[in-house]
Amino acid sequence: MPMQxxxxxxxxxxxxxxxxxxxxxxxxxxxxxxGQVPHEQYMxxxxxxxxxxxxxxxxxxxxxxxxxxxxxLTARHHDGVALWDTxxxxxxxVRHTPAGRDLLAGYADALxxxxxxxGLYYSHSDWNHPDYASTVHPQPPNAELADNRYASxxxxxxxxxxxxxxxxxxxxxxxxxxxxxxxxxxxxxGEWERSEEQWKMRELSEEILAGSPDTVLNARLLGYGDxxxxxxxxxxxxxxxxxxxxxxxxxxxxxQPQDTNHKSVRLLVRYFAETIAMGGNLLLAVGPRQDxxxxxxxxxxxxxxxxxxxxxxxAVYGTVAGLPAxxxxxxxxxxxxxxxxxxxxxxxPRETIGLRGLRNAVKRVSVVGTGTELGHRVIGGLGDVxxxxxxxxxxxxxTDEFATVLAVELEGELDxxxxxGRD
Numbered sequence: 001m002p003m004q005x006x007x008x009x010x011x012x013x014x015x016x017x018x019x020x021x022x023x024x025x026x027x028x029x030x031x032x033x034x035g036q037v038p039h040e041q042y043m044x045x046x047x048x049x050x051x052x053x054x055x056x057x058x059x060x061x062x063x064x065x066x067x068x069x070x071x072x073l074t075a076r077h078h079d080g081v082a083l084w085d086t087x088x089x090x091x092x093x094v095r096h097t098p099a100g101r102d103l104l105a106g107y108a109d110a111l112x113x114x115x116x117x118x119g120l121y122y123s124h125s126d127w128n129h130p131d132y133a134s135t136v137h138p139q140p141p142n143a144e145l146a147d148n149r150y151a152s153x154x155x156x157x158x159x160x161x162x163x164x165x166x167x168x169x170x171x172x173x174x175x176x177x178x179x180x181x182x183x184x185x186x187x188x189x190g191e192w193e194r195s196e197e198q199w200k201m202r203e204l205s206e207e208i209l210a211g212s213p214d215t216v217l218n219a220r221l222l223g224y225g226d227x228x229x230x231x232x233x234x235x236x237x238x239x240x241x242x243x244x245x246x247x248x249x250x251x252x253x254x255x256q257p258q259d260t261n262h263k264s265v266r267l268l269v270r271y272f273a274e275t276i277a278m279g280g281n282l283l284l285a286v287g288p289r290q291d292x293x294x295x296x297x298x299x300x301x302x303x304x305x306x307x308x309x310x311x312x313x314x315a316v317y318g319t320v321a322g323l324p325a326x327x328x329x330x331x332x333x334x335x336x337x338x339x340x341x342x343x344x345x346x347x348x349p350r351e352t353i354g355l356r357g358l359r360n361a362v363k364r365v366s367v368v369g370t371g372t373e374l375g376h377r378v379i380g381g382l383g384d385v386x387x388x389x390x391x392x393x394x395x396x397x398x399t400d401e402f403a404t405v406l407a408v409e410l411e412g413e414l415d416x417x418x419x420x421g422r423d
Contacts (some may be wrong), residue, residue, distance in 0.1 A: 054292025277331030
């Protein structure tokens with residue numbers, strides 16, 4: 001199926017890791033898998049998960065103010081605890097936590113009321129399901145996977161029938177998510193623990209698209225997804241096709257109160273600008289407390305990023321990847337008609353901003369957000385090699401606190417010189 005056009009123009013999504021792991025503030029699922037906490041202690045968090053202040057409408061309003069166009073919520077992480085009243089198995093927050101209710105329906109409704117697309121995260125793996133550790137990866141990517149009792153069967157104890165039962169359970173849960181909540185996007189994870197053939201990814205993707213042909217799927221369907229999902233670092237080279245960068249506000253996906261290493265608004269603006277300049281989306285992760293409230297430190301950063309986006313929305317929405325490296329010292333985006341370049345300057349420009357290799361004449365340069373027009377001129381150039389466009393630096397009054405953006409209006413569509421110069 002063709003990629004849904006809304007995705008590439010969304011630019012910003014919010015990733016929400018919400019589950020019982022927020023009770024003790026331990027790493028989601030991994031804390032018992034790696035032996036950081038005993039399994040019994042991890043599962044006792046079910047008794048403390050209240051969702052007592054959970055307000056999906058407040059979440060959605062915050063995400064909209066942040067400038068996001070979609071969000072992705074962990075419907076079920078590797079621990080197998082579902083946030084909805086699944087008919088597959090018994091492990092969910094409706095039956096086994098004080099929350100006592102489905103948490104997905106209100107989330108989906110609230111996002112749609114704000115005009116945001118609905119994303120749901122779902123892990124293929126389930127380290128609590130009795131049939132999950134019934135097989136082994138034919139070529140384990142690491143020794144830990146092969147030896148972990150939550151993930152793999154002991155040597156000689158593989159049970160194909162149990163694995164088939166697990167796949168039926170997985171497929172049925174995914175079917176519930178598609179049928180009941182109509183997600184615009186499904187964000188899969190946990191794929192590394194089995195091969196594509198073991199997971200039967202083709203069959204799963206066909207089932208999803210048969211029921212919901214417009215649903216966007218991430219690449220963790222091992223060959224059957226729509227877009228790539230690098231994590232925690234802007235790639236040096238953009239992945240082929242659509243992509244998003246998954247990034248935490250601090251260093252943790254879920255709520256871990258001891259993790260106070262929150263990225264500043266300035267740094268988040270930088271990550272965002274660098275990502276969209278390469279044609280990607282930023283999926284920015286927050287971790288609500290067990291009661292459903294988003295910590296103030298994270299909410300404030302979403303608001304700050306949203307304020308910057310609102311001031312520079314012309315350079316964000318309706319744009320595509322900008323200039324290749326070397327033409328401008330910073331990220332850039334390009335209008336969809338390819339007639340306006342948006343140059344991002346993280347530091348206050350001094351004297352001039354250089355734009356190299358531009359064959360087009362420039363009609364006008366202005367500061368996005370204030371509209372102030374800037375002087376510009378071309379110096380040098382010989383034959384087919386264009387001179388450098390020098391743009392006068394904006395005044396302090398026109399400089400943005402986090403990143404200043406200049407709109408460069410071109411005569412015609414962008415035309416770049418990419419050669420090595422005159423011999």
